[in-house]
Amino acid sequence: MCVRKDNCWCISKKAQHEIVGFVLIVVVVVIVGIIFLALSLRTRGMEIQESIEAGNFLDAALGLTTDCALNYVPNYVTLEELIRACNNGKTCVDGKKACEVMNSTFLHLLERSWKITEDSYVKGYRLRIYANRTSILEDITVLAKGNCTMGRSLGAMRMIPSRDEDIVVEFRICYSTTSVQ
Amino acid sequence: MKKLYVNYTERKAQLKIQEMIFMLLAVVFFFILIGLFMLSVKLKQLNKQASQLDEEKAASMLLSIANLPEFSCPDKALCVDTDKLMALNLSIYENFFELKKLYFVILYPNTSNVLCTMANYPNCSIFIVVDKGQETNDKATFVKLCRQEKESGYYYEKCAFGKIIVGV
Known part of the structure; x- marks a missing residue:
């Protein structure tokens, strides 16, 4: 619900920023998790x-x-x-x-x-x-x-x-x- | 106007809280999935290790039997004296060990697959200490099988390569 026209613009842009931030956090966590998994499951050739x-x-x-x-x-x-x-x-x-x-x-x-x-x-x-x-x-x-x-x-x-x-x-x-x- | 502004602020706060909750739920769910996956991998590795430890334990048990004074060579580890095996009255050992089967088998150089008796020793390769004729889960490990040999007037120790086989 808009109180003023420019306030609506700020709210919608801000929401997008928040979503992008959230997605970035999830992506970073996923990448770190995958790297950690890969390192811990790696077999050193023939043990x-x-x-x-x-x-x-x-x-x-x-x-x-x-x-x-x-x-x-x-x-x-x-x-x-x-x-x-x-x-x-x-x-x-x-x-x-x-x-x-x-x-x-x-x-x-x-x-x-x-x-x-x-x-x-x-x-x-x-x-x-x-x-x-x-x-x-x-x-x-x-x-x-x-x-x-x-x-x-x-x-x-x-x-x-x-x-x-x-x-x-x-x-x-x-x-x-x-x-x- | 003021009422509208207060509603908007409350709504915004609620949205923020909801956003945080969803993010936390997503992260927790993600870590739970990762944890489950790691757990299944570790369990699989544990199973392999347990199976290997079982084998090592069986090999140790076999060695302790081979090192018994009744069978072992004097002053040597991992060595079975076949002269002692022939001299012993092996029937008294039927119930001495809690085993269903105890064999010593020469793999090299003699591979005749003939059961050893007083008549054919040492030209034979299988020594039976215990055999209760039951179905068994066999475990085996490698040992030396040694005896005294005489050649050209000299006595010397002659060792063959073989296995101790135990059935439980």
Whole structure:
């Protein structure tokens, strides 16, 4: 209801200003809320979590007695010692290279422990052994199978002390996105 | 004129109050929606974490069984002495553990899938401690299975890679 003509003009303009202000507040709040949501829900690529199962696999594997004797028979070495021997370029008493025996042993262990099929919950695995030489990482071997680019990972790491460097055994199991197990 | 002016002021105040109420309602409603959405996402993450914790708990239980003095290697963790398993009278352990199934299985290097007896040990790969023949929910983890071996007149410890399987 208008009292005076110019007062009507002021009232209608003022109402529009109020509405615009209200809409601006709502828009700002929505934008802030969306940014906050996006930040809190963001996944940092493949998250790798420490797993007892993967750790037990490495512990049991590293303690396995291999077919390789380094000095004399029957001084057969464990897989841990074989990794060290491979890093130092040693050869077994039967003439096979330590690295060759190490790779084939790990391949057998991985094949028998983790069945990867289309329906399995384990979609892939990756075993990487590298030497940490004064902050330069040099791969000794990398064994991988399946798809480890998507989904969730559980893994474990073990350090093997060697002469001037540390050898690291890193194992990662990749699961499907639907369930961990 | 004065009455008109007073009505106009009252009306304006009412409109302002209404405007504020609507704005507050809208903001509260918006935050409630956001909160519900966040809650559902967090609950989903919690479920995943709970399931993973269950698995970790099961693995720990398995390790504690493997580390029992009846089965474990001397001075070694995560190691089962298969010589002890063969020497023990395993039938007395049927009801010792509250388990329906307890197996030790060698995965490498021996994969014969043969049940171990005094006649075929160590050329076998499955050690049954408990098997009540019931349906079970199996949990397993990796262990070393070690024994004493003699070759060329020397005794040495030979360890295989295997699993402990428990059925509850």
